[in-house]
Amino acid sequence: xxxxxxxxxxxxxxxxxxxxxxxxxxxxxSPARGLAQRLDEMxxxxxxxxxxxxxxxxxxxxxxxxxxxxxxxxxxRPSDGKWVLSDETPLMPITEAHGGHALTHLSWNEAxxxxxxxxxxxxxxxxxxxxxxxxxxxxRQPAFSPDDGSQIVGMMWLNTQRSLLxxxxxxxxxDISVDxxxxxxxxxxxxxxxxxxxxxxxxxxxxxxxxxxxxxxxxINWNPPQWDxxxxxxxxxxxxxxxxxRFTHSKVETSCTVPGMHRNDGEEPDMxxxxxxxxxxxxxxxDIILPASDNAAGTTANPWIVAVFSTxxxxxxxxxxxxxxxxxxxxxxxxxxAFTLHPKFDEMAAKRNSTQIKPRPVLRRLExxxxxxxxxxxxxxxxxxxxxxxxxxxxxxFYDPKTMALFNGVDDANTVTGLAQAGxxxxxxxxxxxQHVSFSPSACAAVMLDSDxxxxxxxxxxxxxxxxxxxxxxxxxxxxxxxxxxxxxxxGSEVNTDDILLILIQQLSQDAQITFINEVYxxxxxxxxxxxxxxxxxxxxxxxxxxxxxxxLGFADKYKPRSFASSVSWSIxxxxxxxxxxxxxxxxNKGIQAEPHDPxxxxxxxxxxxxxxxxxxxxxxxxxxxxxxxxFLRFICRGLRGIHAGYTNASLGGxxxxxxxxICQALDATPARIDVYEKFLxxxxxxxxxxxxxxxxxxxxxxxxxxxxxxxxxxxxxxxAAVSTILRQTVPGLKSEVxxxxxxxxxxxxxxxxxxxxxxxxxxxxxxxxxxxxxxxxTIAQGS
Numbered sequence: 001x002x003x004x005x006x007x008x009x010x011x012x013x014x015x016x017x018x019x020x021x022x023x024x025x026x027x028x029x030s031p032a033r034g035l036a037q038r039l040d041e042m043x044x045x046x047x048x049x050x051x052x053x054x055x056x057x058x059x060x061x062x063x064x065x066x067x068x069x070x071x072x073x074x075x076x077r078p079s080d081g082k083w084v085l086s087d088e089t090p091l092m093p094i095t096e097a098h099g100g101h102a103l104t105h106l107s108w109n110e111a112x113x114x115x116x117x118x119x120x121x122x123x124x125x126x127x128x129x130x131x132x133x134x135x136x137x138x139x140r141q142p143a144f145s146p147d148d149g150s151q152i153v154g155m156m157w158l159n160t161q162r163s164l165l166x167x168x169x170x171x172x173x174x175d176i177s178v179d180x181x182x183x184x185x186x187x188x189x190x191x192x193x194x195x196x197x198x199x200x201x202x203x204x205x206x207x208x209x210x211x212x213x214x215x216x217x218x219x220i221n222w223n224p225p226q227w228d229x230x231x232x233x234x235x236x237x238x239x240x241x242x243x244x245x246r247f248t249h250s251k252v253e254t255s256c257t258v259p260g261m262h263r264n265d266g267e268e269p270d271m272x273x274x275x276x277x278x279x280x281x282x283x284x285x286x287d288i289i290l291p292a293s294d295n296a297a298g299t300t301a302n303p304w305i306v307a308v309f310s311t312x313x314x315x316x317x318x319x320x321x322x323x324x325x326x327x328x329x330x331x332x333x334x335x336x337x338a339f340t341l342h343p344k345f346d347e348m349a350a351k352r353n354s355t356q357i358k359p360r361p362v363l364r365r366l367e368x369x370x371x372x373x374x375x376x377x378x379x380x381x382x383x384x385x386x387x388x389x390x391x392x393x394x395x396x397x398f399y400d401p402k403t404m405a406l407f408n409g410v411d412d413a414n415t416v417t418g419l420a421q422a423g424x425x426x427x428x429x430x431x432x433x434x435q436h437v438s439f440s441p442s443a444c445a446a447v448m449l450d451s452d453x454x455x456x457x458x459x460x461x462x463x464x465x466x467x468x469x470x471x472x473x474x475x476x477x478x479x480x481x482x483x484x485x486x487x488x489x490x491x492g493s494e495v496n497t498d499d500i501l502l503i504l505i506q507q508l509s510q511d512a513q514i515t516f517i518n519e520v521y522x523x524x525x526x527x528x529x530x531x532x533x534x535x536x537x538x539x540x541x542x543x544x545x546x547x548x549x550x551x552x553l554g555f556a557d558k559y560k561p562r563s564f565a566s567s568v569s570w571s572i573x574x575x576x577x578x579x580x581x582x583x584x585x586x587x588x589n590k591g592i593q594a595e596p597h598d599p600x601x602x603x604x605x606x607x608x609x610x611x612x613x614x615x616x617x618x619x620x621x622x623x624x625x626x627x628x629x630x631x632f633l634r635f636i637c638r639g640l641r642g643i644h645a646g647y648t649n650a651s652l653g654g655x656x657x658x659x660x661x662x663i664c665q666a667l668d669a670t671p672a673r674i675d676v677y678e679k680f681l682x683x684x685x686x687x688x689x690x691x692x693x694x695x696x697x698x699x700x701x702x703x704x705x706x707x708x709x710x711x712x713x714x715x716x717x718x719x720x721a722a723v724s725t726i727l728r729q730t731v732p733g734l735k736s737e738v739x740x741x742x743x744x745x746x747x748x749x750x751x752x753x754x755x756x757x758x759x760x761x762x763x764x765x766x767x768x769x770x771x772x773x774x775x776x777x778x779t780i781a782q783g784s
Contacts (some may be wrong), residue, residue: 034433059072424460436449
C-alpha cells in the first residue's frame with residue numbers, strides 16, 4: 001500500500017510556489033513605512049507638526065525619540081558652492097525644560113523668530129532666536145501641570161483650554177482662558193482644532209469626539225486699549241494691559257458624514273437622502289483656508305473649513321484594506337442663510353414690517369475630493385495663493401484656493417499669480433518615506449522628515465519652456481515672472497529668500513539669471529539713479545536685497561574669484577555697510593561739502609577710447625561711475641571726517657582717547673586724505689553730470705545706464721565721455737596730493753576680487769570677518 005507522501009504527490013502543487021504561500025489573492029502594495037503610526041498621530045493628536053520651517057530660514061524638527069529638537073538651515077557650502085542643508089544642531093535647553101516628556105508639536109510665530117514647543121502633556125515652552133539660526137534663548141518655560149485633559153488639539157499660539165499666552169512688557173508670561181459653550185459632555189471633548197488670525201478676529205474650527213464641526217469667531221480685547229509705559233505712575237508692581245476674549249460670532253455646527261451626500265443650501269440632508277457614514281473614516285486633519293491676500297484674479301468671499309478623513313492603512317497583504325478612497329477631503333464654506341419662518345408669520349403684517357431678521361451663519365458643504373493616497377498634510381503657501389496637499393508617497397499637488405482646481409502648469413502663461421500656477425512642481429520622490437513636511441518661506445523648497453528622524457530636502461522644478469524637444473518662450477517667461485514675483489513678495493514680507501536663490505543657481509543659465517535680475521529691478525521698482533537724491537539711498541528697503549542676490553549668483557566657491565558683475569554688487573554692499581557703521585560708531589559731522597570743479601573734455605581719438613572700454617573690466621571704474629556706489633563713498637567720507645571732530649570736541653580720557661588718537665593717526669597716514677578723496681568724488685560727479693547733460697539724458701533716461709552699470713557691470717556709451725575726463729584730467733590733477741606709490745604697492749588681496757596669485761593664496765589660507773573686515777583664522781585648504 002503506497003504511502004500518503006508518495007513522490008507522485010507534490011505539496012507545492014496544492015499551495016503554489018515552493019518559496020511562498022500565495023493563495024491566488026491579488027497583489028497589494030504595502031503601505032509606506034511609518035504610515036500607520038503617522039495616521040494614528042494625526043487621528044489622536046490635533047497638534048503633531050514635527051518639522052517647521054520659519055520665515056527666517058530656520059528648520060526645527062523633533063528627533064526620532066521625541067525627546068529633542070534639532071535645527072538646520074539652507075547654506076551655501078564654501079568648499080564647492082553647492083546649496084545643501086547644514087549639519088544638525090540639537091537644542092539641549094528644550095530637552096531639559098520638558099523633563100523627558102515626549103515632544104509632539106512645533107510652531108513658529110509669524111515673524112519666524114520665536115518657536116513654541118509642545119509636549120504630550122500639553123505643556124508649552126517658547127524660545128527665541130537672537131542672532132544665529134542654530135542658537136536659541138528660552139523665553140517661557142513649560143509651566144502647566146501635566147494631566148490627561150490638557151493635550152493640545154489646535155494651536156495658533158493658543159492651547160487646548162482655549163487660553164491665550166502673552167508676554168508682558170517686563171518679559172513675564174501670563175495667560176487667560178475661556179470655555180467654549182457646548183450642549184453635552186462629549187461635545188466638550190475635542191480631538192482637533194484649527195485657528196487662523198484675520199483682521200476681524202481669530203477664526204476657530206473645532207471637531208469633537210461626537211463628530212461635529214463647530215465654528216467660532218473670537219476677538220481679543222485689551223484693557224486699556226492704549227498703553228504708554230512712559231505715562232504710567234511709578235508703582236509696585238506695575239500694571240500692564242490685560243487681554244480678554246469676546247465672541248463676536250455665534251457658533252455653527254454640522255455633523256460629518258463620510259462619505260456622504262452634501263447640499264449647497266446649508267441645511268442638513270434628511271434621513272431619506274442621508275448616506276450611511278463609514279465608521280472606518282476618521283478625522284486626521286482640520287484646517288481653515290483663508291482667501292488669498294494678494295491675488296489679482298480675485299479672492300474667495302469667505303473662508304473654508306477643510307477636514308481630511310482617512311481609513312486605516314492596509315497592514316499586511318493577508319489583511320486587505322477597506323474598499324473606497326484612502327482619504328476624503330471634506331470642505332465647508334462659511335456663509336449666511338435667511339431664517340425660514342412659519343407661513344403664519346406672513347399674516348402678521350405689522351410684525352413683518354417692524355422686525356428685520358438677521359441672516360444666520362451656516363456651513364455649506366462643498367464637493368468632496370477623493371484620493372487613493374493618504375493625505376498627510378494640507379498647507380496654504382505662496383501667501384495664500386496656493387493650497388498644497390502632500391500624500392504618503394511624498395508627492396505634492398497644488399490647488400487654487402478659490403476653486404480647488406488643480407494647478408497643472410498649462411494654464412494661461414500670460415497671467416502669473418505664483419510658482420505653482422506657472423508650472424513649478426515637485427518631481428516624484430522614489431523613496432516616498434517622508435511622513436512630515438514643511439515648506440520654505442517662498443515654497444520653492446520643502447523638507448521632509450521620515451520615520452527614522454532623517455530630513456530630506458526637495459526643490460521645485462520647471463521645464464522653462466523646453467519640453468519634448470521644443471521650446472516655448474511663453475512658459476519660460478512665466479517661470480521667470482513667477483520667480484520674480486516670489487522674490488519681490490519675500491522682500492516686501494521680510495522673509496528669507498535663500499530657497500529662491502537655490503533654484504536660480506541650480507536651474508537657471510547665466511543669461512536667464514540676468515533676465516531675472518532685470519525683472520526684479522523693474523518689478524520692485526528701483527530707480528538706480530541717485531545722482532541727486534542721495535539721502536534716499538540709505539533708507540531704501542530693496543537695494544540691499546537686490547545687491548545681495550546679485551552677489552550670491554556670482555559666487556562659485558571660496559577658492560575662485562567672483563564673476564565681475566557679482567564683484568560690483570558685492571563691493572557696493574560693503575560700501576553700504578561701511579557707510580552705515582561709520583556714522584553710527586563715530587560722531588556724525590557733515591562739515592563743508594567739497595565744491596565740484598568744472599573740468600573740460602578731451603575728445604581726441606574718442607572712438608578708439610570707446611572700443612577699449614568695451615573690453616575693460618575695471619571694478620574701480622564701475623564703482624566710481626555708478627551713482628549708487630558713489631553716494632555710499634560720500635557717506636563713508638562724511639563719517640570718517642566726523643572722527644576728527646569727535647576727537648577734538650569730545651571729552652575723552654584714558655583708553656578711549658588713546659584709541660581715538662590711533663584712529664586719527666591711521667587716517668592721517670592714508671595715501672589720500674579724506675578731503676582730497678572728497679574733492680575727487682566731486683570731480684567725478686561733475687564729469688558724470690556733464691556726460692548726461694551733453695547726451696540730453698534727463699531724470700527719465702538716466703536710470704537706464706545706471707542699471708546697466710549695476711546689473712551687467714558694463715559702461716554705457718553715454719558715460720564714455722565721463723571716463724575720458726576722469727582719466728585724462730581729474731586723476732592727473734590730483735597727483736601731487738596723493739601717494740601713488742603707496743596705493744600701487746598696497747596689498748588688496750584680502751578684498752577677494754583679484755585673480756592674481758597673491759589673491760588666490762589669500763583665499764586659500766585666510767578667512768575674513770565680513771563685519772570687521774579682518775582675518776579671523778588661518779585655514780590651509782586640503783590639496784592646495
